[in-house]
Amino acid sequence: MKVLITGGYGFIGSHIADRFHKEGYEIYIIDNLSTGNKANVQVKHRGYVLDVKDPKCEEIFRAYRFDAVVHMAAQVSVSKSLVNPHLDTEANVLGLVNMLDLSAKYGVKRFIYASSAAVYGLDEQVPHQEDKAVDPIAPYGISKYVNEIYAKKWLELYDLSTIGFRFSNVYGPRQNSGGEGGVVSIFINDLLDNKPLKLYGDGEQTRDFIYVEDVADAVFRSVNASVTGLYNLSTNQSSSVNDLIEYLSQLQPDLKVQKNPPRDQDIKHSRLDNAAVMRDLDWAPLYSFKEGLERTYAYFAGQRAQAEVAVSAAATAELKQSKARMRQRRKWLLPTLENFAAFILTAWLSLSLVDNMYGVIDVKLFYITIIGILYGNRQALISVVLSICLLTYQELQAGRDLLSLTYDTDFFFRIAIYLFIGLVVGYAIERKNVRIAQQEQKVSEATERYDFLENIYKEVRDVKDELQLRILNSGDSYGKIYYATKELESLEPEIVFNSAVNVVKSIMRVEKVTIYRVNKYQSYLRLLASSGHHADDLKKSLRVADFPYLQKVLENGQIYVNKELEADVPLMVAPIYHRDQVAAIIAVDGMKFESFSLYHQNLFQITTNLIASALSKAFTFIDATENDRYVEGTTILQPAIFSEILQSKNEIKHQHQVPYLLLQSALDDISLQEASQFITPLLRETDYLGVNKEQQLQVLLSNTSEQDIEVIMSRLSHPKISFAVLSEG
Template identity: 45%
Template sequence: MKVLITGGYGFIGSHVAEQFYKEGYEVHILDNLSTGKQDNVSIKHKKHITSITDPKCKEIFASYQFDFVIHLAAQVSVANSIQNPIYDAEANILGLINMLQLAQQYNVKKFVFASSAAIYGNNTNLPLNETEIPQPIAPYGLSKWVGEQYCSNWETQHKIDVINFRFSNVYGPRQTSEGEGGVVATFIAKAHQNETLEIHGDGSQTRDFIYVKDVAYAIFRATQSFITGTYNLSTNTQTSVFQLVEILKAQGMSLTTTYTNAREGDILHSSLNNTKVKTTLDWVPMYTIDEGLANTYLWAQEQQQKRKKKETRQAKKKYKFPNWLIQSKSYLENTLIFILISFLLLQLNLPSMSIFIFGVFYIMAIGSIYGNQQSFTSVVLSFLLLVYDYLHRGREAISLLYDSTFLFQIVTFLFIGLLVGYSVQRKNDKISEQYEQLQELQVRYQFLEDVHTEVREVNEELQFRVKNNEDSFGKIYSLIKELDNLEPEKIFTNTVMVVERVMNSKDVSIYVLNKNHTYLRLTAHSEFTRNEQLQTSLKVDETPYIQQIIATGQPFINRALEPNVPLMVAPIFYDQEIRAIISIGKLPFENFSQYYENLFIVVKQLIQSSLSRAFEFIKLSEDNRYIESTNILQMNTFKEILAAKKEAKDLYGIPYHLLTFTVEEANLIDISKTLGNMLRETDYLGYNHSKLHVLLSNTNEVDLPFILKRFYNAGFEHAVDEKVYNL
């Protein structure tokens, strides 16, 4: 699976990239390197160096088809947002909109947006809940709040799953002094440089500091869950700046402090309530402030040692000429060559015309080699040589101004210098322009080559999987065919077989939830569980994982491997209510993975779709399905259900019993009401030729005597009759 992390070379983004890489994802990073550093990321990844507003982003989305987008790229400085609110809005709003549009267009499964505690402003109702009304002080907080509204709009209008995480003050390795949480990085950096810590305000202001690895793991967990909406991501604690200094001193740092005026836009106290994310996402911060600062300080020490080694290596390098000397190299070469040749010519005592011809050729030669600037320098040098030659021969300087030959020679120098210099410079500019175009084309070609290579690799991998997984299409085809039915009981029976095949499990159970949401009745299960003590009913208020499913409407995955709890459970909805659950008790160890979790959800959706069609059909055909004014099925419908029960018994050993009573047709309405109160929702009644048939689902020999006694006490004589199936 592929994940795109915008701002992935930044402080938080680099840790998020590492988290996804550890989990086996193909990591892509999109960053313009305005604040991020490529050195922050050492894992294998695909890099896309561009802005989140660049039209080139569309090519990236189209080429790679990302599963998840983690949007961390932003302008993160409160102070900068006050000084330049336009840039803040461009980076934090327009960039987000571009990412949302592309995520929608290219079917991204989940979009995670990094919001901020800054949206709450100076609210004193601490710890702050997600329900508090945003009151941002600075443009930074305002842009984050607007970003949340865009995310919510996209989720509603375009059906894309979005999570808004409101970060408290994140700190940890690789953090710079930029952004909201930079106080930790600033303090540690100044401590290493033996500088005085400048504290804005009196030091009593508090923040909710959260370690960066806790943030990275929460983001990953969110992509693996079914939650959407807005959540605080914090530790739900307050740490003052003064306490922060004391903790750093306890780590062995020598610190001196000074106090200045509070910064504009800063809030006094901040603490976010993280109850919602802990209960919904099953996540808790693992690092205390002391542990996090210790790790951050250790990292800073390692970085300082690396810098010292680098400075030492650079100091050992050979001396380099200063830049001004390197840049004037061509002028020095030109002048030295001219002086040397001129000295030789003057020693030969050649006529003035020879000096003039030398000047012409020299200007042409130097102009052709170096271009316009050195061509003009050659004109000046040739002019000085010519003047010196005339004066050396006894001419007066003032007379040269009236000498037409001298003036002609000077004009010739200028003309040739300008002509050659302009021509060569034009040629060099053209070459330079073409070289830049070539570089641009090479970059684009490399990008397309990378895309081509990636597509080819994906194509080869897909062909390999298809070739080596010969029944993949058969699984999908059988799944669709087996669930293509309009009788719920038949679908329940076939569902067991489908889930067994797709999930490679022999421990599948299906429970139906009663109307009051108090009990679940076992309606189908695998043959593997025939001889096990499988619960035929589950009481909701005694089963925590069922309570969680009913409360959230989301599947349950037993990642903690709790005993006597299924590994995977998914709800089946109809008409916005949970009607049943599918439960997988056991799986091969290698199949308890994210791939099979996703596969389970796909199967669940297909089953839910089939059951919805069946329930809708029953709803529309009630007049033909039931005897009027009763809950007694017409005989043809009853036989279909009985056939499904018989098939389930043959395939999986799911027991059932059929009771037959002789009744008067005129009493069917009263009998229907009486038996309706005695039977479970998974039991059925059928009537034919004065015979009332009662189909007891999932009823074994042990249960039967108690059920018969209930019927007897109600005044019904009974007979077990399997032959009704052949009527």
Template identity: 50%
Template sequence: MKVLVTGGYGFIGSFVAERFFKEGYQVYIIDNLVSGNAENIDFPHKFYKINVESKKCEEVFKSNKFDVVVHLAAQVDVTTSMKSPVLDTRSNILGLSNILDLSTKYAVGKFIFASSAAVYGMNENTPLVEEESCEPLSPYGMNKWIGEMYCRKWNELYDLQTLCFRFSNVYGPRQGTVGEGGVVSIFIERMLDNQGITVYGDGHQTRDFIYVEDLADAVYRSVESDASGVMNLSSNTENSVNRLIEVLQTIQPIKSVQYREAKQGDIFRSSLDNSKIKRQLDWIPMYTLEEGLEKTYRWFADHKVKEVPKPKKPENFLLAYFKKLLPYLENALAFIVVIFLTVYVHNGKLYDLDDFDFSFFYIILMGIMYGSRQSIPAVFLSSIFYVSFGLMQGRDLISLLYDSESLAQIAVYVFVGIAIGYTVDRKNRAVNSYASQVQAIEERYEFLNEIFNDTRKVKEELQSQIINSSDSFGKIYTITKELDTLEPENIYSSAVGVLESIMKSDAISIYSVNKHGSFLRLSAKSKKDNFELPKSLRIADQPRIGQVIESKEVFINHELESNVAMLMAPIVDNGQVVALVSVHDMQYENFSLYHQNLFKVAIELITAALSKAYRFWSATMNERYVEGMTVLKEEAFGKVLETKRATKERLHIEYGLLMLDVNFIHQEEKLNLIQRSLRESDYLGLGKSGQLLALLANSSKGDTEIVRKRLAEQGVDSIICEEEVMYG
């Protein structure tokens, strides 16, 4: 499974990306690193440094088949949105529409959009439900609201499954000092710098603070559900700023608290109702404000770096100014040379150059070197010099201005200056354009080559995962091949091994359910030392188990109830619960939605295998049982006994064997008496030598002795025997 997280190097994005990685997803990140930090991510992933509104995003989508897109990239500062609404719109609207369009074009399974509580504006009807009216106060809030409309329309028009989360005030490690919820990081940073904190207002204003890991958990859970539309993502707890300060004081004393006049437009009360998300995603926030602030403070304290002032490099303004001034200085110098040469030739020093126009050459030179930027000033200076030189020779200004030869000379200057300047400018523009195109092509080539190499690498990793990964679908298929048998007893024992491998747990049990649904009998379990379970359970004494059997649905122990399995699932055949599978213990990191889904897949495979085995068993009853009796024939009984032997060796599940008088087969009353004394999980059958045997499932020697005595009390004699002797 592949997930694309835009803004994945940011505060929230890094936690969301990390959660998906822990759940087995391949993580891809788009971030322009304006506010994100690559150091926030320390696990394998693929990164593209581009803006979300860039056309390059299509290459990312084209080369990767994303199952999920989580769009977090945005301009998140309300103040910035007020100062530069165009910048906010470019990122929050154009970027969103681009990613939405690509998600539709390349068939993304689910699109998650990060909206904000800012859409509600000054509405203080707390806690706010999703149906409350939206009247945002800032361009940031407006664009988030418009973003929700985009997502809704994309769902209606293009059938793209979209879900918009209205985040309350998020806080936690890696948070910067801007954006919503930044008050926590600002306060903590000032505390660590041993500075006082400033509160705008009286501190009674409230906010709905949610810890970032709780938010990441909700985002992941939403992907595993069919939820869509708009949801508040909050703690549903209204905490004042003064309460926030009180909690921080318990972690580290604050030097001082200064109260100032509240900022105009600040919302006094803010809290979001989270009933909808709790109901639809089976999610609750796990961190209290105290726990979240403690973790946040410790992270900031651990990552506090003493800033060493870097020596500033002196900015060479003179050099930069000189470079800008250089063309004009060269122009002036060339003009001085023209004046000198013209006067020098006129005074008779160089008779061979008497007819040479140095100004004409000067204009051409400036045009070739700098284009019209210097050729036009050269035309102006040359024209001024031509008129001035004529005046120096005794001509009057009026005659010069009306002299056709003089006007023609100046016109030639203008024409040459403009023509040369325009030609050179056009050539320079073409060269620059070509250079830009070459650079763009090179960048595109590098970008596509990088994507190609990444795609090939992912392909190789995926191939390796299918072959080697312990929880890949290829491995699951290989493991569940063990269930490919038509003997129910074999399926029970094999299922334990399957679940141990998939769930990475050594505490698996399978109980069979009697026909009346009142008792459970242990059929198979993990053979871990000290993993002891009751051999039978009365369902009425186990309310949680009773609920699972009644509902016929998978149970997940979200509340971590004691003495209750982490996962339980019923095996249903023809509408009747025939067995209960339980995972009693597992590593916390494996108690994830990913492994919960694996458990459900495995249960479906086990159920399918058992259903097939039961159908086969029913279809072959005449071949298995002695006609008119519930006594297995020799071959059928031998297979059951062989399964019990293998289960004993593999899982240490014991069984007992009683030898009865074979003549009881012909005594209906005695045979019925024996059947009533046995359990549904026990078997009657014929041995190799024709003797009548009773196989007692999951029974120790002591249990077998109890059954023998119970039969003896009813006039049925039996002998406890060893399998090797009686059925070797």
């Protein structure tokens, strides 16, 4: 679905955009950025920098045909509305009328807009209810009230489904210092700047502060609701400015308060009744004022830290650039200086040894060779030039003149040797350096490519994880989980187990489901219910020691997945816990392994958690009602409970073909208490002992057929108790 959020880059609008994005909506935003900031919205969306009064907005409506419009664009400062009422009216009234008109024209199904508690004016008889007469005192409140009238008329005239919210004092992350809830952001910013908090009056003035994410949740819920009209959106809780200061002092104990005279026309008390919105939208605020403040303070502190880091990063970057320039200069200057130092040493050695073409070895050749090896072609050529100059100086010192040197073949031969050595050595080293640089470049490119691919992989994983969460939390899976919670509402464990088979089969879409009860020693499993199996395919009891996969499940308490496709082993097995002990296991099979994915494993985990939760609730209920559940002094179930379990066994038999036996007991001069003491130890965890309406003792044997009667009668043999098969399920 497509939703347009006007003012979507602002404080409240950006949180609404986040909320709709989480639910899979396509987000579109119109904002003139007068108070909004594009950085507030990090989720995928299409944004248009336009005023809501601009005629070009119609092109956007025509192009996208929105399902819902959330109108949050507004001038929100009461003080500004007093200074410039014309601007306030233009922004708040003309903008809303344009959005209403375009919504009706282009078939928008739902129009949500923001009103304000300011419409109630100075009336301090709190809490304010929606049907109370309004009396705004400032142009801002007047424009909001006019908005309500327009929205009501568009509902009547054009059948545009409109719903408006009179916000109380909204606060939270991304809030600027304006607006009705601005005192929170002002105080927190002053706190972080180590400035005193400016308190006007005695601080006992109260407001109904509501956290912005609670507002966003209510707006989202209203999109698909059938109700229209006006609702207060608030916590219906009064918090004073002194309370605000007290909470902030817990976050930063050394705060200071600067007291000032009260401001004119400052409302003393404001609180909105939220009963209607809670009832009609099934909504309730999640965050207390203290919790919301902690989250808001953490956000502003984090933003401040990021700003400091950004400044530090800019300074660090400048320092790095400066160092890079210095390194670049040193890269050329240092080798040149070292070259000249080596030349001075070479000159001293050459002149001291009175070096000549017929004498000792030419030191300049060593100098050229060493410089070429160390620094490459550029410094080698410099060393050649310096060596030629030194050679010329030596010849002149020997009494030669420049003209005669031009005819001296030996002189030119030595120059040629210098050039040859310098070029060969310099070229070879330069070529080696180029190859090294090329290899380093390749390594760098490969590293960058790896980092890029790794980021892409992470993004794909994030998208996949998000998609998986959406699948689990919305759409078809949402309906299935809802069905599961409804199906598992019973407070009788036997019925929960029976319902669990249907729930697992429906949600997992598998052919075979089996539930076994685990005995208290964790050594045997007794079949409780199954579906999709032939009666002869399943064992009524399993010894844990004979099945390694069962041992793993009971030992580590985690889902077992048959990844090796072992024969006669279910695809997945999950434990059901009660009081930190495995009370039962659920096994599923019959799914094509090639279509099996992590999604199914996660869905199975969620389903088993739901069953465990329902079972725990049932056991807790049994513990709490134990006195009413059993005949006094026995473990014999009362008639109503026993009848309910018997009905459940009939359903299991009908749905899943799991048999049972019902035995009628006749007592010969023996009490129910004595019979209970004898029979109870002989029963399994899945069997039940109870009385019917006529107070006759009966035994219900789960997963038992007629072929087992002889063994059972032998086990229950007692001189004063006789048993007869009453019915076989």
